[in-house]
Amino acid sequence: MTTKRFSRSLKIIVCAFLLLTLIPQALFSAEKTINIYFNGELLYFDNAQPVLKDGRTLVPFRKLFETLGFAVKWVDTGSLRQAIGTKDGLEIELTINDNNAKVNGKSILLDVPAQMIQDSTMVPLRFVSENSGYQVTFTDSSSASEIQIRSAGAADEAPAPAPNTDDVEPYVVKGRVVDTQGRPIQGAEVFADNQLLYNSNLNAVTDANGYYRIDLPLLATTWRMGGSHSVNSYKIDLTPEVDAAFAGNTGAIRNFTLQAETVYGELYLYIALDDFVKGYMENNVELTLTPIDSSMGGSGQVITKYGYNFPGGFGMNDVPLGKYKVTARYAPPGEKPLQMLVSVRNKGKYADSVEFEFSPLVPGIYQAEIEVKMP
Incomplete structure (x- = not known):
């Protein structure tokens, strides 16, 4: 092979390599994370993830309906496929690829229909949430979009997502206490149990939004969280969602859900x-x-x-x-x-x-x- 031919072949190889590496990076950098919160708690999706379609957010139907308290039903007759949610006298019916949805039998026109995306049934988040009596707010940044679904009673509250692992502070443990509907619990007693020194707990009480914060001393020790809350004269123990010890110098987020519907x-x-x-x-x-x-x-x-x-x-x-x-x-x-x-x-x-x-x-x-x- 001559030097000239070798040089031209080398240029072709280099160009092809750059295309293969830079194009996927460009596509990846264009993707934006969509974080969805229900009454301040971040929702996690196991398989299919929320997507933007023609300016509307579509989410997996079962996860959304069950989060909002619906019993779900999937109908597939071959020619007709429907996602149906029912609760407390309310029925929402969405038909795949049909812009006409029904709420208690009344037809409502959708901007974007329910549809199948990579074998997952995706439904419009705002339509389902707002027709279930919830308020939806949307904020956007260059790296992520955040959507808040909040109960009608929390409509006047400023959106306040629960703390996450990005908020961890050294020598601080903090978090939130909510009930199973995601509503904040005020006045819950939370304690940090020192694993080194006996009977040296640190205590805090949650505020009106269910949040607490405990500043930890500069000790080389680990801590474990617990708490309690009184409901109708009965004291209910609280166990953190992540029930694991942590080092004081790393800090931690420990959230609680009060299981008190029936004790x-x-x-x-x-x-x-x-x-x-x-x-x-x-x-x-x-x-x-x-x-x-x-x-x-x-x-x-x-x-x-x-x-x-x-x-x-x-x-x-x-x-x-x-x-x-x-x-x-x-x-x-x-x-x-x-x-x-x-x-x-x-x-x-x-x-x-x-x-x-x-x-x-x-x-x-x-x-x-x-x-x-x-x-």
Whole structure:
């Protein structure tokens, strides 16, 4: 090969290399991250990611509907494919590649229809959110777009995404406490537990937006987070979403979600010793619990059950916290039930019915004790 031909071939190879390396970089740099927050909490998408289509943000339908509290349904008849969400008397129906959506049967024209993108069903975020009673705000920068979906009650609040790992500060732990709907919890008690020195916790209380901040001393130690919050006189323990120790010099973000829609207590059932000696067995005792105050989110329905063994003892360990009236029957299978007398164990007289409520055994664990006897 001559020198001239070699030089020309080398130039072609170099040009091809530059095209192969620079074009993908240019395409990559043009991509922009889309961050979506629901009531301040960043949403994570497992597979398909949010995309911009003709100026509208499209997101995976199941993730959006379930985040907003909908039950989801996918209809595919071959010629018709629909994403449907229902909750509390509201139904939103989106048909793939059809600009006409329906809200409770009423047709509404869309700028961009629901569509399939790389085998994922994508729906317009703003349309679904705003027709579900939420407010949507959009901010844009050169590197990322941020979309806030907020409850109607938070419409006047300034958008405030929860802290993320980019906000970590040395010798500071901070975060947010919210309920399962993403609403901020004010007045929750949060503590940083020093793993080196016994009984040297640092404490903070969340503000009106659910945020807390604890400045840590300059100690070579690790910390672990915990907390609690009182709901209707019951103290509920808080566990951080990332329940791991961290070094003070690195700092950390530790967010909490208060699981307090329904909190359960342990009801222990005992049978009077004299009746036990006579052969009466507690597993044949049927209890009826009538709610007087189901303050921790119970259904308010009457509970009628036989006692059973659970890890802590015998009785029931799935009773929503609250105040109840209890009656009892001795009802072996196949025999005529007999009314029994009941009492709050070691605290009162026997009667046809008594009232009881749960009390803390240790923080976060509640119990009550009932004793029964034959008349």
